[in-house]
Amino acid sequence: MPKKLFSNKFFIAALCVALALVIVPSVLSLMGLSSYVRGAVVTVLSPLQRLMTSVTDAVEGFTDYFTEFDRLQKENEDLKRRLRELEDRGYRIDEIEQMNEWLYDYLGLVREHTDYDLAVADIVGREIGNYMTVFTLGVGTESGVYANMPVITSDGIVGYVREAGSGWCQVLTILESSSSVGAYVERTGEVGLLEGDFSMRTDGLCRLSYLSQDSTVEVGDRVLSSGLGSIYPRDLVIGFVERVEDDEYSRTKVAYIRPAADLTDITRVMVIRSYETVRDEEGGGANGE
Helix, strand or coil: CHHHHHCCHHHHHHHHHHHHHHHHHHHHHHCCCHHHHHHHHHHHHHHHHHHHHHHHHHHHHHHHHHHHHHHHHHHHHHHHHHHHHHHHHHHHHHHHHHHHHHHHHHHHHHHHCCCEEEEEEEEEEECCCCCCCEEEECCCHHHCCCCCCEEECCCCEEEEEEEECCCCEEEEECCCCCCEEEEEECCCCCEEEEEECCCCHHHCCEEEEEECCCCCCCCCCEEEECCCCCCCCCCCEEEEEEEEEEECCCCEEEEEEEECCCCCCCCEEEEEEEECECCCCCCCCCCCC
């Protein structure tokens, strides 16, 4: 093994360099030339020192980068969490404001119509295939809600209860083609019949028919319930005249009405369980005047 080691050219060269590095400085020191030795060593080692310094700085910079990255990542997560908290708080504030506004309108309606027995109900579903015309409410017969009871908001009429079960009921809005309301124009006193129109419901309109040919109904006139019939009490707001047309076949005028209650955006309504008189315990409907 030693013979093979000493026959290796690389080993021999390395050994010679090592001996030279040991012997040459010693000889130069004995000759009083140690300053030259130090200069040579400094000259040889300076590039290496600069290289090591650069490597050290690079490693420290690399470490600082990851330390800063971790700090920024944590700060980003904290900011995201804070933003979610603020958004949740904002949603809660919006809900509280909406509830307060709704309660204010509700109490105003109660004060104005002391003869109404109202049941508050949330809309829990909308019938597929119908455009704002059929709703399902989360109240029913167990809450004293029956078929043929009016459904309203503080803005105006929504429709009426078509069918009721124990904890639910189905509401037909005034836009539905099978719906009709006795109505009159507040400004002129003219009486007509307000009906849902299949061709107009996608525009959110219903029609007020049987107005005389010389009717003075105008765009913007307010339309109220007349109380004629067995469902709606008198003077509930229905909506406002959007346009007026002549009906050449019947020689009358037709007014197209936009409901005052925004049927596209409501989430909560009120069912009038009775008005003027107490509902018949055996019955299914509100009693009129």
